Amino acid sequence: SAPLRAHAEARGKFVGAALATSPLANETAYRSIAASEFNQVTAENAMKWDATEPSRNQFNFTGADQIMAFAEQNDQQVHGHTLVWHSQTPSWVQNLGATEMREAMQNHISRVAGRYAGNPVLTSWDVVNEVFDDNGNLRTSFWYQKLGESYIADAFRYARAADPDATLCINDYNVEGVNAKSTAMYNLVKSLRAQNVPVDCVGLQSHLAIQYGFPNIRENMQRFADLGVEVRVTEIDVRMQTPRDAAKDATQATYYSDVVKACVAVSRCSGVTVWGFTDKYSWVPDTFPGQGAALIYDENYGKKPAYTAVHDALAGD
Numbered sequence: 378s379a380p381l382r383a384h385a386e387a388r389g390k391f392v393g394a395a396l397a398t399s400p401l402a403n404e405t406a407y408r409s410i411a412a413s414e415f416n417q418v419t420a421e422n423a424m425k426w427d428a429t430e431p432s433r434n435q436f437n438f439t440g441a442d443q444i445m446a447f448a449e450q451n452d453q454q455v456h457g458h459t460l461v462w463h464s465q466t467p468s469w470v471q472n473l474g475a476t477e478m479r480e481a482m483q484n485h486i487s488r489v490a491g492r493y494a495g496n497p498v499l500t501s502w503d504v505v506n507e508v509f510d511d512n513g514n515l516r517t518s519f520w521y522q523k524l525g526e527s528y529i530a531d532a533f534r535y536a537r538a539a540d541p542d543a544t545l546c547i548n549d550y551n552v553e554g555v556n557a558k559s560t561a562m563y564n565l566v567k568s569l570r571a572q573n574v575p576v577d578c579v580g581l582q583s584h585l586a587i588q589y590g591f592p593n594i595r596e597n598m599q600r601f602a603d604l605g606v607e608v609r610v611t612e613i614d615v616r617m618q619t620p621r622d623a624a625k626d627a628t629q630a631t632y633y634s635d636v637v638k639a640c641v642a643v644s645r646c647s648g649v650t651v652w653g654f655t656d657k658y659s660w661v662p663d664t665f666p667g668q669g670a671a672l673i674y675d676e677n678y679g680k681k682p683a684y685t686a687v688h689d690a691l692a693g694d
């Protein structure tokens with residue numbers, strides 16, 4: 378049957394995967410599925426600050442360009458991830474004083490987003506990532522502590538200046554359903570747009586777990602859509618206690634299906650990106666010991682029930 382991307386394209390949506398540079402360079406099966414099934418890709422790590430500017434004003438685009446070249450070869454769009462985050466940011470940035478930190482942020486955005494400006498493959502950026510804590514307060518990261526809340530608006534303005542055509546996103550986790558954190562995100566996006574800060578898009582990471590229940594994602598997507606912003610599912614995976622079994626796989630498949638169906642139902646939802654695609658490579662077991670099997674292919678590149686669920690939700694079967 379037709380690959381995921383054919384069904385997504387028929388709906389004017391994307392279906393994407395986060396890609397890691399090492400298997401992309403070294404494994405035929407990885408490369409072949411990444412090319413044939415997805416029409417959008419995100420660099421899992423290669424476009425982050427520690428990869429692109431490890432030392433001050435010393436840029437390295439090796440991994441980022443590898444992802445871009447793959448996408449160009451395979452007629453895929455690239456979502457840039459991520460310009461400003463508290464994690465995977467070198468200590469030289471964290472140790473700067475306020476004035477120099479703001480300048481470093483502007484320079485970083487201008488060089489990284491600027492590199493791909495005008496390239497039709499790079500269509501969007503996560504400008505800021507995970508600015509909230511789990512209670513819906515602004516996270517007291519080094520960005521916030523040194524620069525105050527204004528670092529967020531500044532980051533969006535710098536990104537618009539660097540790449541006027543890119544869709545600019547704010548991205549976070551645990552904001553899939555209507556809850557305190559997603560309401561804080563909603564209020565921030567509304568307030569930024571009222572001040573003409575160029576926020577175009579809200580990314581719902583969607584790192585879900587079958588043991589925690591399914592969020593009311595469609596209702597939440599719709600309220601953001603009603604603000605006039607694009608929404609997208611940027612990093613879905615659905616973890617479980619390992620080992621897998623048929624019952625857990627079936628539950629996981631309903632989570633994937635319901636997320637994709639929500640995006641299909643909300644016209645301002647542009648698409649869904651899976652955070653990886655094979656259980657062979659996933660951040661989950663490293664971060665949550667005893668959990669995993671979160672993706673739509675198993676570790677031998679076999680399709681799981683979750684794959685069929687995504688396929689059928691996109692196909693409308």
Ligand code: G3I
Nearest residue numbers: 421422458459464465506507550582584612652659660664
């Ligand atoms: O590249 C080094 C390698 O040289 C070293 O030997 C090895 C030893 O630990 O580490 C390697 O770096 C790892 C890197 O992934 C590349 O594999 C880091 O330790 C590891 O921490 C890093 O994890 C990434 C994580 O972000 C970091 O916060 C995951 O791959 C990546 O999937 C994850 O992605 C995040 C999104 O960016 C934002 N949303 C949440 C999501 C999941 O945490």
